[in-house]
Amino acid sequence: MDGYDKLVPTPTTDTQPYWDGLQQGKLCLQRCADCGKVRHYPRPVCDSCYSMNVDWIDATGQGKVHSWTITHYAFHPGFKGDLPYMLLTVDMDEGVRMQSQARGIDEAELKIGMPVKLAYEKVKEDLTLPVFVKQ
Amino acid sequence: MSLREAGVITGVGETEYMRGTDRTSLSLQLEASLNAIKDAGLKPSDIDGLIPYGHGAVAEDFITNFGIKDLRFSATTPMGGASAVASIQCALAVIDAGICNHVLLSLGRTGYSGGRIGTRVQQMPQFKLIGEFEMPSGAIAPSQLYAVMARRHMEMYGTTSRQLAEIAVTTRQHAIMNPNATMKRPMTIDDHQASRMISDPLRLLDCSLESDGGAAVVISAPDRAKDLRKRPVVVMGVAEGHPDSPSAITQRPDLTTLGLAKAAPKAFAMAGVRHDDIDVAEVYDCFTYIVMCQLEDMGFCKKGEGGSFIENGALGINGRLPVNTHGGLLSQAHMAGMNHIVELTRQLRGEAAVQVKDAEIGLVTGYGDMGDGSIAIMRRG
Numbered sequence: 001m002d003g004y005d006k007l008v009p010t011p012t013t014d015t016q017p018y019w020d021g022l023q024q025g026k027l028c029l030q031r032c033a034d035c036g037k038v039r040h041y042p043r044p045v046c047d048s049c050y051s052m053n054v055d056w057i058d059a060t061g062q063g064k065v066h067s068w069t070i071t072h073y074a075f076h077p078g079f080k081g082d083l084p085y086m087l088l089t090v091d092m093d094e095g096v097r098m099q100s101q102a103r104g105i106d107e108a109e110l111k112i113g114m115p116v117k118l119a120y121e122k123v124k125e126d127l128t129l130p131v132f133v134k135q
Numbered sequence: 136m137s138l139r140e141a142g143v144i145t146g147v148g149e150t151e152y153m154r155g156t157d158r159t160s161l162s163l164q165l166e167a168s169l170n171a172i173k174d175a176g177l178k179p180s181d182i183d184g185l186i187p188y189g190h191g192a193v194a195e196d197f198i199t200n201f202g203i204k205d206l207r208f209s210a211t212t213p214m215g216g217a218s219a220v221a222s223i224q225c226a227l228a229v230i231d232a233g234i235c236n237h238v239l240l241s242l243g244r245t246g247y248s249g250g251r252i253g254t255r256v257q258q259m260p261q262f263k264l265i266g267e268f269e270m271p272s273g274a275i276a277p278s279q280l281y282a283v284m285a286r287r288h289m290e291m292y293g294t295t296s297r298q299l300a301e302i303a304v305t306t307r308q309h310a311i312m313n314p315n316a317t318m319k320r321p322m323t324i325d326d327h328q329a330s331r332m333i334s335d336p337l338r339l340l341d342c343s344l345e346s347d348g349g350a351a352v353v354i355s356a357p358d359r360a361k362d363l364r365k366r367p368v369v370v371m372g373v374a375e376g377h378p379d380s381p382s383a384i385t386q387r388p389d390l391t392t393l394g395l396a397k398a399a400p401k402a403f404a405m406a407g408v409r410h411d412d413i414d415v416a417e418v419y420d421c422f423t424y425i426v427m428c429q430l431e432d433m434g435f436c437k438k439g440e441g442g443s444f445i446e447n448g449a450l451g452i453n454g455r456l457p458v459n460t461h462g463g464l465l466s467q468a469h470m471a472g473m474n475h476i477v478e479l480t481r482q483l484r485g486e487a488a489v490q491v492k493d494a495e496i497g498l499v500t501g502y503g504d505m506g507d508g509s510i511a512i513m514r515r516g
Binding site: 006007008009010011015040041043066067068069070071072073075076079082084085087089096097098099100101111112127129130131 | 264266267268269270271272273274275276278279282283284286287290291331332333334335336337383385386390
């Protein structure tokens with residue numbers, strides 16, 4: 001028991017490299033080893049050429065805001081202390097999207113296309129979560 | 136080959152809708168089913184096909200309670216709130232194939248008194264991607280995941296919260312006139328604007344209810360419907376559609392388009408009707424925004440024009456397109472859209488509590504599981 005009371009992921013062999021990357025402070029994305037298409041979230045098959053061969057690349061961690069929401073109600077008790085919190089949906093430079101909480105961004109300055117980048121928050125010994133900050 | 140007019144609605148039934156009960160969801164589901172079967176003029180043992188809503192009673196419950204001796208088909212359509220209307224397509228297919236004569240669709244739930252909807256998503260297998268990659272960041276409930284779609288629509292097209300409020304207000308007006316609706320307090324646009332923020336831009340009054348109750352529908356082969364109790368309601372067109380990136384909204388190419396955009400053209404073509412022909416529409420309303428988005432995706436207006444389309448009471452009983460005449464999930468009860476099928480049937484029979492005058496053709500939609508869509512277009516028999 002480490003006292004962390006929020007929802008935690010249960011990585012699989014298909015997804016573990018993503019979580020390992022976050023622990024090392026970088027964003028790792030799947031890239032099809034045959035056609036080169038980058039995909040997210042991690043999964044077994046390339047939806048473009050159906051290959052199951054995969055490489056993992058180090059991504060830039062940079063992107064532009066696509067949409068957002070601000071959560072004012074805790075749908076899980078672990079998040080009560082965070083309210084209100086901002087969730088950004090971001091078009092990453094590699095062509096995939098991510099959704100994570102934001103840090104240090106004012107609601108008033110949010111707009112589509114705003115440049116952001118990832119930072120990495122170690123929330124417990126074996127878990128680092130991505131968060132977005134201003135570029 | 137087409138399912139056009141391959142089945143007719145012969146019976147509909149509901150329980151009293153409640154916010155608070157000590158009854159089981161099984162008992163509510165069976166009561167609603169008995170009401171629908173009685174409405175059709177059938178005996179419970181006449182049912183030979185079952186499509187119960189997922190997470191509820193299973194075929195064995197019906198065989199045991201109804202003494203069904205020759206059940207020929209049972210299935211579920213795992214599409215969340217799109218399931219009930221998608222079940223119409225499934226029922227028509229098995230009727231058209233000659234497998235069944237009378238298929239029962241049913242749902243019972245204790246959404247208020249039992250497990251709340253907002254917390255159930257975490258356990259559903261179709262959401263394992265968001266479970267691993269979004270929920271740890273605190274993106275957990277449908278209202279949060281859909282808020283991102285609504286925000287995108289607002290930023291792209293200038294849609295406002297006051298426009299979404301029109302849907303909540305109109306639906307409440309209908310509920311107030313419907314004896315079997317749970318929300319009776321009058322609501323204004325200002326009330327909506329003053330309600331607390333849940334998942335910005337969605338306020339409390341943009342969100343549907345958590346309810347206790349049951350609803351059920353009997354669909355029959357057309358040649359078996361002639362001698363039944365009520366005038367049948369004929370299914371003219373039906374379809375389901377699944378969006379790209381069906382469970383992870385984040386990865387969807389266009390956040391403002393739902394699976395219904397794929398289904399609606401098929402259903403309209405099958406039915407052979409135009410939008411002008413639709414007298415009444417029961418549109419799945421888990422959130423106000425989802426109603427507006429579906430009206431666009433069905434082609435009642437262009438993408439981005441939904442906000443102005445719904446203004447000035449356009450969706451009211453006397454508006455240009457009466458929508459959710461029973462009060463919907465927003466103000467009648469959250470019966471996952473089975474109540475929408477019940478209501479459309481009553482409208483087309485002319486026996487609704489809040490009746491659209493001379494309603495002859497109408498449609499019902501389902502929406503669920505983060506974007507799946509379903510639609511059925513029906514006419515008075």
